Each structure stands twice: as C-alpha cells, then as structure tokens.
Amino acid sequence: MSDINVRKEHTLGLAKARKVAMKWAEHAEAKLDLECTMLEGETSDTLEFKRSGVTGQMIVAGDHFEITAKLGFLFKAFAGQFEAETRKQLDEAVAKAEAKAKKA
Template identity: 45%
Template sequence: MSHDQEIHLQREHGLGLARARELAAQWAEDAEEQYGMACRIEEGETSDLLYFSRDGVQGTLAVEPARLVLQARLGGLLAGFRQVVEARVARKLDELLALECQRPSQRKG
C-alpha cells in the first residue's frame, strides 16, 4: 500500500486512561454524526482500541493513558485527498484534547 493512502497521527497527553476514553468516545460520536463512520470500541485493562470505517476509509484509534495513536487507510476517492483528510482529523483530535485538558479533573480526592 502506498504511503499516500495512509494516515498516522500520534498525540501525547496527560489525561490518564479514564479521561482519554471519554475523549475517544466523543471523537467516535462526532465521526459517526459528521462523516457516517461506523465506530466500535474494544476496552482493555490498560488501553482501548477504537475501530472506525466507512466507504473509502478504515482505521483504529489506540487510546492509552498518555497518548492517542490514530492509523487509517484511505481508498477510493478519499485516497487522493489524504492531506485534507489528515489535516481535518488532526485538527479535530487537537481540538478535543485542548477542550479536555481545560476541563477540571473529575477525580475524587
């Protein structure tokens, strides 16, 4: 597969797994509503894997306590617009991370 058809994004964060899970759930909800993605999350003890797909794109978002890693493969017409798609996905992840980092922690102490 050509690198022109692949997207790989990694974002470090200090949210911890619980808050990163909330962020991933919000990302999935937005992807479903705005782009017609089918999303499903497999929760693990130390990390989750969010699968997403629709015509022309499939990928995963690894949700870890200190980072998010998105990998996607584009096909069909979307393959020719990799840079645009990648920029939109990166912007959305960055926006959600910024909002989540501004939100007070819900930890009980």
C-alpha cells in the same frame, strides 16, 4: 502503510481519554458516516472505525492517542486534508479536556 497517521500525546489518563475518544466517535458517526466500535482493554483501548473507502483505528492510551487509517482509491487524493483535519480535531479535543481537568 497507512494513509493517515496521527499521534497526540496528552496528560488525561485512560478514563478521561476514553471520554474524549467516545466524543470523537460520536462526531465521526454523525458527521462522517463512520461505523465505530470501542474495544476496551486494561491499559489501552482500540476504537475501530470504517465506512466505504475508509478503515482505521484509534489507540486510546493513558498518555496518547494514535490514529491510523487506510483510504480507498477515491479518498487517497484527499489524504493530506483528512490527516490535517483529524489532527486539528484531536488537538482541540485534548486541549479542551486537559483545560477542564486542570480546573477540577
């Protein structure tokens, strides 16, 4: 069982969802010191991330994102905060991307 589980539905399609995921990865690498690797597929991608004490993945599909992560012992006490912040950042990124897509 994962310590963090976040699912976010969207209407972006896979190409735009990939862009959102790549921005999320850039932020995670810069601010959270996570090492991110994107594995592209035909119908969905998997963005794997890790650092000392954290391993996880983001499934990037044409209609949703799904983030799961396992936290090491030192981070488990903050699982709720990490999940809330992850959900907030993903909600904001999707809202921004969907608003931009509607304008185009």
